[in-house]
Structure formats: structure tokens, C-alpha cells
Amino acid sequence: MSTLILFNKPYGVLSQFTAEGRWQGLAGYIAVPGVHAAGRLDADSEGLLLLTDDGALQARIADPRFKLAKTYWVEVEGIPDEAALAALRAGVRYADVTTLPAEARRINAPPLPPRDPPIRFRKDKPTSWIELRIREGRNRQVRRMTAAVGFPTLRLFRHAVGAATTDGLAPGQWRQVSLAELGLPPTAPGPVRPRGRSFRTAPPVGKKR
The missing domain is CATH 3.30.70.580 (Pseudouridine synthase I, catalytic domain, N-terminal subdomain)
Incomplete structure (x- = not known):
């Protein structure tokens, strides 16, 4: 098993x-x-x-x-308005890619312990939290999405993958x-082949992903 x-x-x-x-x-x-x-x-x-x-x-x-959605709690610099949230929901263009539509909403600060080390605050900039649910896994995707709509990510926490959570x-x-x-069925509907690198070969980590 x-x-x-x-x-x-x-x-x-x-x-x-x-x-x-x-x-x-x-x-x-x-x-x-x-x-x-x-x-x-x-x-x-x-x-x-x-x-x-x-x-x-x-x-x-x-x-x-x-379709295992990944749910993130994201602390961003600034307070996203409805236009920024609508842009995330529609799909964001950055670099040479356009993301799939996401689910995005403002949330209260989640019950997370303080980060060690703490994030860097700017006295002249408030921070706020959004919940973002995506079904992709591009390199640093969430950070690039929030930056593309004008609200850089300060802290990123993945709360769920599919039905599994950190609760x-x-x-x-x-x-x-x-x-x-x-949230996966016990058997796959047909063969599924790993993509890209082999399962047991980790990609280089000299650069932050």
C-alpha cells in the first residue's frame, strides 16, 4: 500500500x-x-x-x-480592491504566460503562528490577507499573480491540496x-505518466523557486 x-x-x-x-x-x-x-x-x-x-x-x-485545487492564504502588501480580485479570478498575464482562472477573496488574518523570521513591514503600507485557490503549479505562481495585480506577497501559506488541509x-x-x-479515487482512470523529470530526481535548488 x-x-x-x-x-x-x-x-x-x-x-x-x-x-x-x-x-x-x-x-x-x-x-x-x-x-x-x-x-x-x-x-x-x-x-x-x-x-x-x-x-x-x-x-x-x-x-x-x-483537479486537486491548492488553497493558499496570502498576506499581501496593500488592500486589494474588487478589481484586483476580479483580475485574479479571470486569469493573470505575467512574463509569457496567462494563468487559469482562480478563486480569490479577501479574508481575515488566519490563525497562523508568527513567522520566524517575521515578514518585513513598511510603516506606510497596510497589509491584508486573501485566499487564493488555483489548479496549476507554475514556478512561484502565487507570488507572481499577486504582484501582477499590484499587491506583492509578503507571506505565503498553503492551507490545502484537494480535500487535505493543515488543520x-x-x-x-x-x-x-x-x-x-x-480527495482522490482509489484507482486512476487510465495510465498516468510522470511529466518532466523522473520521480526520484529532484530539480536543482540553487535558486529559490
């Missing part, structure tokens, strides 16, 4: 087991042999990271046919779950 782990990743931890430079690795938190991150979360981002020992399951988690997990804690808790 496949192993599937939910991990509440703290700030400053890579989505790999080995440390690199000033960033910590997962080895200091998870002592389960054979598991690897299914998808990635930037070292300077926090929240839900999935790990599994099953390469086919890793591909299913990433495959858009399953009940303090930063640095993990637990094993079933496919049902993630």
Missing part, C-alpha cells in the same frame, strides 16, 4: 531531504524511508506539503485530470493519510 504523508512545512525548509545553504531539509522533520515530495513548496513559503513513496501516485497528484498540524508536524482524505 502506498504511503501518503501530509506535512506542515515551516518557513526555511526545502522540499527535499538534504539541506542546502541556509535552507534546512526535510530530514530534520520526517524519518520515513522512501518518501519524496509530491509537488514542491518554496523554501520561503509555508504550509501543506505532500510526500509519498509511490511514483504513480505522485503523478496522479500533479495530473490536472484530478490539526502545527508547523513541523506530519501525519499519514489515505487517498480518500486527499
